[in-house]
Amino acid sequence: MPNKRVVIIGAVALGPKVACRLKRLLPDAEVILIDQEEYISYGGCGIPYFISGDISDVRELMSTSFHMIRNTEFFEKTKGVHARNRTRALSINRTAKTIRVRDLLTGKEEDISYDQLVLATGSLPNRLCVPGEDLPGVMHVTDLKSAIAVKEYISTGRVEKAVIIGAKAVGCEMAEALSDLWGIDTTILGNRDQILPGILDRQMARMVQMHMKEKGVDVHLNEAVKEITKGDGEHALRVITSRQNLDADLVITSVGVRPNSELARDAGLLVSPRGAIVVNRRLQTSDPDIYAGGDCIEVMHLVTGKSMFLPQGSLANRQGRVIGTNLAGGFSTFNGVVGSFSVKVFDLGVASTGISAQTALNEGFDAVQTLVVQADRAHFYPTQDLMYLQLVVDRKTRRLLGAQGIAHNGDALVGRINAIAAMLPYRPTLDDLSNMEVAYSPPFASALDIVNATANTAENILDGYNKPVDVEEFEKCFLSEEPNDTICLDVRGPANAAPFVARFGEKWVNIPQETLNQRMSEVPKDKRLFVICNSGVRSYEALRQLEHAGICEALNVQGGVAALKKSGILKLNGEAQEEEGSE
The missing domain is CATH 3.50.50.60 (FAD/NAD(P)-binding domain)
Structure with missing residues (x-):
């Protein structure tokens, strides 16, 4: 009986993991890895750190922990896997169980037979769909080839200003990469009202945005890009948004990715409305002889109970092991994610x-x-x-x-x-x-x-013991230019409170928490109170004291002065520093 032949389309994260797991369990299996790119089996999540210079040599992203380069020769000699890079899979014939491929160097096409097939086709970068997105100097960083191109472009010394379109994780990472090492004047454009949407809530995202501002990155939100044009001579490009024009020498688009499922769809496999390959818990597609995993599939979110698209290298590696086990005759399942x-x-x-x-x-x-x-x-x-x-x-x-x-x-x-x-x-x-x-x-x-x-x-x-107010509500109510009856009751020591009392006058009352019971008569009874300390602990104690005294129109500022400062809401010079962690 001939040995089982497993063909894997895609050789970045999931594909190599499947191949290596299968060969460990079934050493006699014939395993073929196919990928259309030159570079295979690399750490894609390290790309921003390669561009920033934290990782100096691109080969480090392609190396094992014992410093062997993961190329076609490595897989052939070390893993017993036949890896073919620069080979594009064109179509799948499920009836004949063959794959049509083209060698991108010679143009030669051939059919490769399989007993079982794995789709590790990953994701594709979304397009902006605006005029000018194909101009020279408009780039993305979704794979190693594009990352090398970006770094080489920056190394020419022509980039003084950069605009990053997209305020999700990669956009934030790229902002650090460009501004921190290269000293490039960097701007992030986001079309939502916060950075890292869907990952952080607004008050936490605001703190991260403030940190980026302190590091010299300009962040513009709620702005849609209308067009990218050539610059006026001083800079190569100009980004035209719904609010302004921004000059740039480099534009990086980071507007998300979508599942690369065209092969699966054309082969008649079940694909979801969002374009991801549908799999069961064993990561089998609608054809039981074809498995799929990584960035091309949907996964179950274990909190919401709904399917979602979550492209992450860590997931691809875990799913690769599940598929490898099942291909070897075992029974392994991938039950879902919690979105970490x-x-x-x-x-x-x-x-x-x-x-x-x-x-x-x-x-x-x-x-x-x-x-x-x-x-x-x-x-x-x-x-x-x-x-x-x-x-x-x-x-x-x-x-x-x-x-x-x-x-x-x-x-x-x-x-x-x-x-x-x-x-x-x-x-x-x-x-x-x-x-x-x-x-x-x-x-x-x-x-x-x-x-x-x-x-x-x-x-x-x-339980109703702690009645909170978040930093955005604090800003809206207390810092409003319109007259209102909100008073801040600062229960920290006098040295910490003094700059705030000086700035806000009668609207900022300082009574240290340890003296509050003795000075309860000084608390304004006809005002809405925002009780505040450094982090929210002593202010909670004060809130309980106030309620016991019959003063119930009081709220505790969540995170205290620390959260207000981190959000950029309160910035005072000369404020005494107190040990905030001691509350």
Whole structure:
């Protein structure tokens, strides 16, 4: 009986993982990898760091952990896999079980037979669909070839100004890559009202945007690109938006990707309305002899219970192992995702899992969001820094729906988000997170970790003990130019409060929390109170004291002054610094 032949179309992330897993389990299987590009099996998520110079040599993205280059020769000699690059798959004949391919160097076409087939065709960059998007100097960075082209273009020294169209993750990463190392004057254009839409809620996204502004990146939101034209001579290009004209020497388009499913569709396989290949939990397509995974398929979101498109290299690798196991005769399933995500934006780590508050509302949940600002390790430990962590919960069931956060110690943040992500498939409640066991040592965590503290805060809000106001509502009400009766009750020490009292006068009242019971008569009784401290902890204590005294028209500013500063809402010179993590 001849050995099984498995053909894999696509050799970046999922394809090589399938091939290597299968060969380990079935060494006698004949495995053929086909890819139309020159470069195969590379770390695509490292592209921004290659452009920035953090990764100096492109071969590092193509190398194994033991420094072997993953090229066709590597797969042939080391893995026993026949890899054919610069070979395009043209069509699939499911009846004959053959694939028509073309050698892109010679133009020769041939049919390759298969017993089982894997589609790892990935995704395609979306087009802007505006005049001028094909001009020289308008580029994208969706694969290694395009990344090399961008870096070579920048290296010519002709790029002084760059415009990035798209304010999602890749756009933010590219802004850092261009401005941080190369010193390029960089602008991001987004057509939504925030950066990182769908990943972060508005108040968290605002903090990230403020950080980018501090690093010299201009961010313009709610702007649609109308046209790209040649420049007037000083700069090569001009981007015309719904609001302004921007000169540029380089334009990078980063407006998302779509599933590359044309082969599957033409072969009669089931494809979803959004264009992704439909698979079952074993990652089989509507043809049981054809599997698919990675950026060309839909996956089940385990929080919403709906299918979604989530292009991520980490998913492709995990799905590749599932497919390899099943091809070898095993039984493995990929049950779905909770949508975990992380990105580095200059000095900030940004991470999320589950769904945002806005998505939760759209999905019919009675969503409540809770923001806590706390030290990421013991407040007395020298390397501690503030972490901003937000939970999204359902008010009726107290089910945890998602979490997101930012922190300068990004690895500490990602560790917390990963812990929450591991719980989400099991429909955890706030009680589960409040009592989640966390390994404690002062260099790594607080005795009451921020994940526990945030769950506790959410419980207090749902129970009616903590009545919050977020930073956007604070800005709308307290900083409004229209007259209103809102007063800030600052329960920090006098040195911290003094600059705010000086700026806002009678609208900013300072009574330290530890003296509040004795000075309750000084609290304005006929005003709406926003109670504030550095991070929201002492202000919660003060809120309980006020309610006990019969003063119920008071709200606690979530995240306190730390959140207001991080959002760019309050910036005062000369303010005394207090140990915010000690509250």
